[in-house]
Amino acid sequence: MELSVFDLFKIGIGPSSSHTVGPMRAGAFLVEKLRKHGLFGRVKHIRVELFGSLASTGKGHNTDKAIVWGLLGEHPDTIDPAQEEPLYQAVVDTGSLLLGGERRIRFAPGEDLTFRENELLPFHPNGMRFTVEDAHGAELYRKVFYSIGGGFIVGNKTARDDQLTKESTRLPWDFNSGAEMLEMAHRSGLPISKMIFENERAWRSAEEIGAGLDRIHDTMQACVERGFTVRGDLPGRLRVERRAPDLYERLSRQNEGAFADPLAVLDWVGLYALAVNEENAAGGRVVTAPTNGAAGIVPAVMRYAEKFLPACNGARHRSFLLTAGAIGILYKERASISGAEVGCQGEVGVACSMAAAGLAEILGGTPEQVENAAEIGMEHNLGLTCDPVDGLVQIPCIERNAMAAVKAINAARIALYGSGHHLVSLDQVMATMKQTGLDMSSRYKETSKGGLAINITEC
Numbered sequence: 042m043e044l045s046v047f048d049l050f051k052i053g054i055g056p057s058s059s060h061t062v063g064p065m066r067a068g069a070f071l072v073e074k075l076r077k078h079g080l081f082g083r084v085k086h087i088r089v090e091l092f093g094s095l096a097s098t099g100k101g102h103n104t105d106k107a108i109v110w111g112l113l114g115e116h117p118d119t120i121d122p123a124q125e126e127p128l129y130q131a132v133v134d135t136g137s138l139l140l141g142g143e144r145r146i147r148f149a150p151g152e153d154l155t156f157r158e159n160e161l162l163p164f165h166p167n168g169m170r171f172t173v174e175d176a177h178g179a180e181l182y183r184k185v186f187y188s189i190g191g192g193f194i195v196g197n198k199t200a201r202d203d204q205l206t207k208e209s210t211r212l213p214w215d216f217n218s219g220a221e222m223l224e225m226a227h228r229s230g231l232p233i234s235k236m237i238f239e240n241e242r243a244w245r246s247a248e249e250i251g252a253g254l255d256r257i258h259d260t261m262q263a264c265v266e267r268g269f270t271v272r273g274d275l276p277g278r279l280r281v282e283r284r285a286p287d288l289y290e291r292l293s294r295q296n297e298g299a300f301a302d303p304l305a306v307l308d309w310v311g312l313y314a315l316a317v318n319e320e321n322a323a324g325g326r327v328v329t330a331p332t333n334g335a336a337g338i339v340p341a342v343m344r345y346a347e348k349f350l351p352a353c354n355g356a357r358h359r360s361f362l363l364t365a366g367a368i369g370i371l372y373k374e375r376a377s378i379s380g381a382e383v384g385c386q387g388e389v390g391v392a393c394s395m396a397a398a399g400l401a402e403i404l405g406g407t408p409e410q411v412e413n414a415a416e417i418g419m420e421h422n423l424g425l426t427c428d429p430v431d432g433l434v435q436i437p438c439i440e441r442n443a444m445a446a447v448k449a450i451n452a453a454r455i456a457l458y459g460s461g462h463h464l465v466s467l468d469q470v471m472a473t474m475k476q477t478g479l480d481m482s483s484r485y486k487e488t489s490k491g492g493l494a495i496n497i498t499e500c
């Protein structure tokens with residue numbers, strides 16, 4: 042286990058972690074590299090090529106704009122969402138950008154960003170190549186990045202070595218599978234959230250961990266609340282209307298905790314997820330969980346627990362996030378969280394599995410019940426394809442989060458009614474998800490060349 046929960050839960054912007062956050066980080070990272078190699082002062086022009094899925098659906102996911110923001114020196118967690126469009130438009134209007142906020146270079150997005158739809162770089166469907174030139178047009182530097190899901194980026198060498206990081210930190214509970222997680226939980230007598238907390242202590246203080254988890258929680262919930270209030274159509278040709286504000290108004294007419302229809306709680310859960318994913322589709326501030334496309338599920342289930350389950354108030358969100366993070370890291374390390382690699386089972390499926398585990402944990406589940414909840418959350422998302430209509434993270438993504446949030450609650454409840462004993466293990470379901478993803482036609486892996494994407498008539 043080489044990742045921290047803070048690597049998995051990244052504060053960023055919509056609409057896509059792999060197609061927006063990752064490319065933006067790549068642009069900003071390129072600037073850092075140029076400084077490090079002493080080349081920054083000689084740069085006069087940059088060309089960027091996008092490959093595979095980034096080329097197929099990059100326009101709908103703002104990949105081109107995100108790269109420009111990164112080259113300007115902006116970062117996903119700090120950029121002001123209200124400034125995103127003006128910053129990009131200024132580059133289009135002038136045919137130039139202020140590299141790293143300091144050095145004016147020639148860059149016209151229409152000419153210098155190329156979408157190579159039918160070409161792939163060797164290691165992942167989401168490839169980007171940056172070519173940097175000096176004032177004479179000579180090549181100064183060339184760098185390939187892959188955006189491998191959840192906002193993570195790797196270079197050619199890291200991808201070849203199949204390693205995300207070179208971390209050598211010794212963790213007290215260094216589990217790399219569901220089976221090892223359970224074995225260590227038995228040995229230690231600790232719940233999963235506590236083991237992960239002790240792992241995090243290898244990197245930061247207890248206070249920093251608490252504050253970091255609170256910040257993630259608060260950013261998620263601020264996103265839900267913003268989604269309750271902003272009306273209008275989402276960006277893109279589909280002109281999808283935001284539904285969360287109207288639904289919020291209707292549901293608010295009754296007390297959130299008292300219902301004649303006991304299933305009305307599901308309306309609230311769905312609303313929470315819709316609110317987040319509409320914000321995400323509009324390019325707002327969201328947290329990868331584990332990706333942007335699936336960002337509504339963890340906040341929705343966590344908010345459900347806080348609002349509707351009296352036992353789950355206080356700082357239970359920390360245990361929820363630590364447990365959900367542990368499960369997400371296992372998927373990241375053993376399978377994939379990239380829709381371009383394994384379809385939507387790697388995004389919404391993983392988020393459902395994470396949220397189910399988080400909920401089971403704060404409801405007092407044993408480690409076996411938590412692992413069972415995570416397994417159920419994925420088992421019934423196996424085979425889920427990624428086919429966003431018009432390349433936008435809107436249809437089916439927004440509603441799909443609402444459906445999966447409810448499914449996660451159901452998975453946790455089924456697991457908690459059981460003894461923890463079950464036939465299909467989390468490791469088996471993760472392996473199945475990965476295999477299914479590899480077998481899946483690329484048409485169903487974030488290329489918008491199959492499924493709903495070709496069966497919906499464009500407006």
Ligand code: SF4
Nearest residue numbers: 334380385388427438
């Ligand atoms: S269909 Fe799923 S994987 Fe594909 S963009 Fe939407 S949320 Fe992401």
